[in-house]
Amino acid sequence: MIRAGVWRWFSGVTKVTSRSSRSFVPLSPSVPAHSERYKSGTLPTSRSEGDILASPNLKAFTYNELKNATRNFRPDSLLGEGGFGYVYKGWIDDHTLSAGRPGSGMVVAVKKLKPEGFQGHKEWLSEVEHLGQLHHPNLVKLIGYCLEGNNRLLVYEYMPKGSLENHLFRRGARPLSWTIRIKVALDAARGLSFLHDSEQQVIYRDFKASNILLDSEFNAKLSDFGLAKAGPTGDHTHVSTQVMGTRGYAAPEYMATGWLTAKCDVYSFGVVLLELLSGRRAIDKTKVGVEQNLVDWAKPYLGDRRKLFRIMDTKLEGQYPQKAAYATAVIASQCISEAKLRPQMPDVLAILEQLPVAKYANSPTSSLSPKSPLRKSHPSLLNMSPRRSPLPSSQMQSPVLKSPRGR
Structure with missing residues (x-):
């Protein structure tokens, strides 16, 4: 049962917290960027590149080591491709972290940037800086990097289930059960809450389905x-x-003003919640009219229990708890609302954790098969027979205001 205090806030009795007011972002682009009322924060003095690369938590790989680890970046080692470059599967020794033989040692994902790609040295260094310092179960682990000449590579832990995007949208992918969808939402909320509540707050700025990776247990x-x-x-x-960011996920006030707050991540989280509910992309040019934009299409249904089924993913075949689905829809509605009315991520996390299905999703004895049975709440709108097929790993990318399908 949802805690009374949290539910009162969730229901709109309590509007916003003091921190919410502090980080309010005006929607009007006509407000001066340096007005007295809204001061623009100055980023703390950055560490030098040498200090960042000298992190004791990261291994500095040579280019030849990573060539050997990935079998010379062979095509059959390719896991994914995006605007930034390529991701390859590789192997390194568990203890020394030196290049290992294929099939032995620790499996890793090696991200190799294209010199002409959307991400340049600045973005590469930002990733080294943040993941070299931040450690949390719901942040992918960065093992090391390579910087030699024009070669910029990053070495991560391997996430065998690939990206949430592939599971939701890839043709032939086996549908995710309701339980797994809520588990993914919880894990992602924990990761964002950690970033926002860190001593030096970090704004993720590119929260989307393709940047949420899944391990073998769907963590x-x-x-x-x-x-x-x-x-x-x-x-x-x-x-x-x-x-910068991805169309369909970026908060409208940020796109209009360039003013960035943690509430921008909250908006993006709401969009991903809608993707989990509906099985539709944030932006889908194959649709017609208002249906091209998920937020615009879904909004009218989010607060209506009787109409919510119209936006629910038909691949769920009606197997989801009505109350939990409605509560999740209302959370999504709060997240995509006007900036000053949005909750903070810790509040969103607290609400999600109170859903009965959330407790089930985190139970060590729960079934994490992509299609596990739940109480049937609605008849299936389409008689769909899910097909099992291999699921490739994530296709990560981060170009400036790119289309989520522009790969």
């Missing part, structure tokens, strides 16, 4: 920190920055 972890930014400090309400 979700956030990846790709190339666009991450330090949050505002002191009495500052936001950080002014160049607008």
